[in-house]
Amino acid sequence: xxxxxxxxxxxxxxxxxxxxxxxxxxxAKPQYGYKGDVAPEKWGELSPKYAACVDGAEQAPLNxxxxxxxxxxxxxxxxxxxxxxxxxxxxxxxTTIQVNSSGNLKIGNSNYKLLQYHxxxxxxxxxxxxxxxxxxxxxxxxxxxxxxVIGVNFKKGAANxxxxxxxxxLPTTKGGKLELNLPSLSGLLPDSLSYFxxxxxLTTPPCTEGVQFYILKQPISxxxxxxEAFRRLxxxxxxxxxxxxxxxxxxxx
Numbered sequence: 363x364x365x366x367x368x369x370x371x372x373x374x375x376x377x378x379x380x381x382x383x384x385x386x387x388x389x390a391k392p393q394y395g396y397k398g399d400v401a402p403e404k405w406g407e408l409s410p411k412y413a414a415c416v417d418g419a420e421q422a423p424l425n426x427x428x429x430x431x432x433x434x435x436x437x438x439x440x441x442x443x444x445x446x447x448x449x450x451x452x453x454x455x456x457t458t459i460q461v462n463s464s465g466n467l468k469i470g471n472s473n474y475k476l477l478q479y480h481x482x483x484x485x486x487x488x489x490x491x492x493x494x495x496x497x498x499x500x501x502x503x504x505x506x507x508x509x510x511v512i513g514v515n516f517k518k519g520a521a522n523x524x525x526x527x528x529x530x531x532l533p534t535t536k537g538g539k540l541e542l543n544l545p546s547l548s549g550l551l552p553d554s555l556s557y558f559x560x561x562x563x564l565t566t567p568p569c570t571e572g573v574q575f576y577i578l579k580q581p582i583s584x585x586x587x588x589x590e591a592f593r594r595l596x597x598x599x600x601x602x603x604x605x606x607x608x609x610x611x612x613x614x615x
Contacts (some may be wrong), residue, residue, distance in 0.1 A: 392568045395457060405567050415569035421604035422562030423486035425613055431558060437614035438501060440469035440512065440555045440576060444547035446549050452528060456536035457566070458482065458599050459592065464548055467502045467510065469576075472508050474502035479547070483593055485515050486565050486600045487577050493600070494581055495589055498550060499565075509573045512557075514550060519583035524549035529588055534595060552580035556615035565601045579615075 392408040394400050400408065406416030414421070443466040451462040458480045465476035478501050485497035494515035502510045516522070528542050556579045563571040 386397060392567075393456070396599050396601075403568070408567065412567040412569065414563065414571060415567055418562060418569055418571055419607060420561050420571050422537040422560075422565050422573065423488075423571060423601060423603055424560055424562065424606055424609075424611065425488040425491055426558050426560075426577065428490055428558075429468065431611045431613050432485045434559070434612045434614040438490050439615055440557065442512075442548065442551065442555075443467065444476070446546050446613055448543045449541050450544050451539055452531070452533065452542055453539045454533035454595065455480075456534055458596055459532055461544070463544070463547065467512070469510060472504055472510075473505045477501045477503050477548070481592060481596075482555075482565075482600045483589070483596065483598065484600050485511055485513075487515075487575075488603060489515075496509045496584060496592065500547070500550075511573055512551075513577040514552065515578070515581040516584040517581045518586055518589065518591070521585035522550075522583055524590060525584065525588050525589060529591055532591065532595060550582065552578055552582050554578070554615070556580070558611050558613055560609055560611045562604075564603070576615075579613075 382461040392412075394405055394412075396402065402415075445465065446467070447463050453460045453462065458504060460478050462478045463476055467474040467476065479498050480501075482497050483496040485494035486499075487497065494517055496516040498516070499515050500512040500514070501512050502512070504510065524545060524547070527545055531540060531542065533539055540592060557576040558579065559574065559576050561571075562573050562575050563569050564573060
């Protein structure tokens with residue numbers, strides 16, 4: 363993503379798939395949430411545009427059963443190119459904290475631009491039925507408009523240095539935002555970029571499909587204090603696990 367907003371064409375694509383939930387865009391679409399009349403099981407009733415949330419064939423997130431995964435015949439390593447950024451926009455969308463940022467990712471011969479990253483608690487994906495305390499979805503877009511999402515799981519432990527660079531400045535109200543200069547997003551990646559990968563969808567309305575997920579196997583740490591700081595704003599913002607159907611989860615990296 364360019365700083366702090368993406369270029370008009372990319373913005374059009376991203377708003378169509380509801381990934382860039384800036385306050386100005388969020389006001390134009392039916393609000394969703396995680397409990398009551400706007401809970402995930404109600405999303406399909408909020409708008410005809412959200413039909414995929416109910417009848418989609420390849421929805422996310424998934425439970426990753428490690429014994430059922432298949433090694434990719436031609437494993438493509440993830441090659442992120444993240445550096446320190448300036449003017450990143452940190453937004454409280456009402457359902458998460460989202461950071462609109464910039465950077466690059468290469469997967470095989472395919473290039474992607476970083477659009478944004480946002481957080482869920484507990485983790486949306488599960489590993490063998492177990493959810494981590496929190497995860498971050500790092501969203502990238504290719505020149506063809508297709509999305510590649512890196513998922514990184516957090517477990518309680520030492521304070522996370524990257525989060526520590528801005529976690530005490532999180533906007534506390536819906537629509538709240540601020541611009542920050544941040545260190546390299548590489549600080550939010552584990553040492554190993556080995557991953558599980560599957561085709562899925564946006565995990566928020568309109569639940570558009572055609573999103574490729576790369577869920578990293580190695581988690582990173584977050585302190586209890588950092589986790590609770592997020593949960594005070596968003597106590598639970600994870601979509602329930604979706605049916606895997608005919609999909610095969612592969613491993614690579």
